[in-house]
Amino acid sequence: MQLSNKPLILSNASEIVAIKSKDSKSHLRMSDQELILINNGSLILKNGKIADILDYPVTQANSPISEPFILMDVTKKTVIPGLVDSHTHISFAGDREDELEMKLKGLSYLEILKRGGGILRTVKATRKANVEKLIEIGKENANIMLRHGTTTIEAKSGYGLDTKSEVKQLEAIKELGDVCINSIIPTYLGAHAIPPEFSNNRKDYIDLIIDEAIPEISKKRLARFIDVFCEEGVYSVDEAREILLAGKKSGLRPKIHADEIVRTGGAQLAAEVEAISADHLLMTDDDGFQALADVGVIPVLLPGTTFSLMKNKHPKARWMIDKFDLPVALATDLNPNCFCYSMLHIITLACFTMKMTPAEALIAATSNSAAAIGLNQNIGSIEKGKQADLVVLDAPNFKYIPYRFGSASLVDTVIKKGKVVAANRPALVQTNK
Ligand code: NIG
Ligand code: FE
Numbered sequence: 001m002q003l004s005n006k007p008l009i010l011s012n013a014s015e016i017v018a019i020k021s022k023d024s025k026s027h028l029r030m031s032d033q034e035l036i037l038i039n040n041g042s043l044i045l046k047n048g049k050i051a052d053i054l055d056y057p058v059t060q061a062n063s064p065i066s067e068p069f070i071l072m073d074v075t076k077k078t079v080i081p082g083l084v085d086s087h088t089h090i091s092f093a094g095d096r097e098d099e100l101e102m103k104l105k106g107l108s109y110l111e112i113l114k115r116g117g118g119i120l121r122t123v124k125a126t127r128k129a130n131v132e133k134l135i136e137i138g139k140e141n142a143n144i145m146l147r148h149g150t151t152t153i154e155a156k157s158g159y160g161l162d163t164k165s166e167v168k169q170l171e172a173i174k175e176l177g178d179v180c181i182n183s184i185i186p187t188y189l190g191a192h193a194i195p196p197e198f199s200n201n202r203k204d205y206i207d208l209i210i211d212e213a214i215p216e217i218s219k220k221r222l223a224r225f226i227d228v229f230c231e232e233g234v235y236s237v238d239e240a241r242e243i244l245l246a247g248k249k250s251g252l253r254p255k256i257h258a259d260e261i262v263r264t265g266g267a268q269l270a271a272e273v274e275a276i277s278a279d280h281l282l283m284t285d286d287d288g289f290q291a292l293a294d295v296g297v298i299p300v301l302l303p304g305t306t307f308s309l310m311k312n313k314h315p316k317a318r319w320m321i322d323k324f325d326l327p328v329a330l331a332t333d334l335n336p337n338c339f340c341y342s343m344l345h346i347i348t349l350a351c352f353t354m355k356m357t358p359a360e361a362l363i364a365a366t367s368n369s370a371a372a373i374g375l376n377q378n379i380g381s382i383e384k385g386k387q388a389d390l391v392v393l394d395a396p397n398f399k400y401i402p403y404r405f406g407s408a409s410l411v412d413t414v415i416k417k418g419k420v421v422a423a424n425r426p427a428l429v430q431t432n433k
Contacts, residue, residue, distance in 0.1 A: 014039065225253050259288065
């Protein structure tokens with residue numbers, strides 16, 4: 001969208017939300033992160049990075065840089081870090097909009113799955129789709145997410161299950177990384193369900209994951225992380241351990257869908273295998289939270305999922321922060337059951353259903369979410385030297401994210417690596433030469 005390589009200056013923001021991380025020697029904690037609010041300040045973006053943060057409006061006359069630049073007036077607007085969606089299943093074929101009626105009739109998620117719906121229905125459709133189709137669908141999803149301010153996306157496989165179909169899905173995800181503006185971080189989730197053809201010999205499928213899929217995926221460098229749906233009726237703690245450790249040995253860092261519906265001890269397993277994150281955690285108890293805090297596993301909470309599953313219960317974000325100082329991260333979990341593109345909406349849900357403050361929720365959706373995919377040294381906050389991934393909001397301050405909820409027009413402009421990549425309304429730009 002912005003073709004010029006000139007530095008970009010965002011000037012006179014009503015608020016710049018710079019998140020500062022204390023350099024803690026041990027694991028990341030929620031209290032290590034601090035919001036620094038700069039009013040009427042400016043940002044200088046150069047060579048894809050944040051070159052400077054200034055506490056005054058830059059004009060053509062007072063610019064601190066001598067070379068030609070593009071000046072963007074962001075008066076009355078708020079600049080936040082690009083949103084990081086650290087848990088998604090964006091690459092799939094076939095929607096499941098009709099399952100809402102089943103849920104309304106009282107069928108549970110696991111009951112729908114047992115009837116061949118849920119994940120298994122998406123597996124059928126995804127196996128049938130060719131790689132081009134998966135790229136087309138993934139591209140559309142990633143593009144919409146970009147317009148909602150998401151500049152980095154973690155993307156899981158898990159709707160192919162057999163090695164060939166998982167590799168196909170991961171190859172589609174890899175291609176998305178090349179063709180999409182958002183950064184795409186791939187995760188192998190072959191243990192997302194037991195494939196129907198292995199329902200009577202699940203051990204054989206686990207052996208295939210370990211002996212065939214993991215070596216191939218790691219050799220082809222198709223994934224950075226390995227994930228397992230550790231849940232009653234899906235993968236047990238012992239099975240998940242075996243798979244995650246095999247992945248870890250091959251260079252894939254563990255992640256885990258833990259304690260989502262039934263408390264199985266997934267959080268403790270995450271700590272044991274030194275997972276980078278443990279996700280969902282709706283049913284986790286204090287022993288589980290303590291285990292995460294002891295080892296430094298990032299808890300990724302998915303309030304969109306509990307909302308779409310119509311649960312009256314929500315992950316205990318408040319408790320996790322207040323009692324355990326856990327660096328809670330947020331993500332959409334975008335999948336055919338929870339088709340939510342918007343991290344801003346997730347921030348709203350986090351405040352209204354999990355009682356996080358707007359500041360905590362913003363940190364969780366940016367800096368902590370970046371930590372959940374190992375990228376917080378480079379993205380997730382507005383700091384000098386970090387990658388210039390930013391969102392300009394049409395709001396006077398960041399508290400309007402949950403306050404003016406459901407407003408797609410809150411996203412004014414999206415900037416990736418210092419360049420304007422999406423603008424929901426024409427920006428006021430001038431060049432000086
Ligand atoms: O994270 N819980 C398991 N996996 C996904 C849902 C996938 C699906 O329903 O298709 C999740 O919620
Ligand atoms: Fe998930």
